[in-house]
Amino acid sequence: MNIRRAKTDDLQRIAELWWEMHTFNSNFDDRYYETKPKDECIKWKYGFFKEILDKLDHLVWVAEDNNNVVGYVYVQILKRPPIFKYNQIAKIQEASMTKEYQQKGLFKQSWNIILNELKSKNIKMAELEIDLNNPAHFAYWKVNFYKRLWHMICFLED
Numbered sequence: 001m002n003i004r005r006a007k008t009d010d011l012q013r014i015a016e017l018w019w020e021m022h023t024f025n026s027n028f029d030d031r032y033y034e035t036k037p038k039d040e041c042i043k044w045k046y047g048f049f050k051e052i053l054d055k056l057d058h059l060v061w062v063a064e065d066n067n068n069v070v071g072y073v074y075v076q077i078l079k080r081p082p083i084f085k086y087n088q089i090a091k092i093q094e095a096s097m098t099k100e101y102q103q104k105g106l107f108k109q110s111w112n113i114i115l116n117e118l119k120s121k122n123i124k125m126a127e128l129e130i131d132l133n134n135p136a137h138f139a140y141w142k143v144n145f146y147k148r149l150w151h152m153i154c155f156l157e158d
Contacts (some may be wrong), residue, residue, distance in 0.1 A: 015073035021096035
């Protein structure tokens with residue numbers, strides 16, 4: 001297994017992995033995760049990742065097996081107000097592994113590499129959001145994430 005920074009050639013596969021993740025998440029709350037059609041979403045995600053790929057505050061890693069991308073992790077570096085001790089943080093915006101590679105420690109392996117890079121940038125705190133019903137939360141517990149906040153939503157239409 002090879003964990004490396006994403007390249008332009010990886011973007012189509014990353015967008016497809018995003019769709020797999022999104023489709024899975026929609027099982028938890030189809031209204032919250034409702035999207036436009038698959039092709040339109042994948043095209044948009046491809047464009048999004050193309051736009052951020054070379055930005056210093058957006059970091060994308062891929063996991064590949066036999067030169068096939070089987071997962072990715074997208075981290076955004078965010079600033080908090082300077083009144084906080086940890087005012088520069090890493091937020092895992094997305095993490096997706098193909099079904100065949102889930103629950104095999106691939107996130108932990110990826111996170112260890114990502115963690116080293118974040119530490120080299122003097123980032124000392126990371127956060128993420130995950131659906132309450134997503135069993136992937138166990139992978140995050142294993143690398144020392146813990147539940148701190150509730151993310152609450154309210155639809156403002158009938």
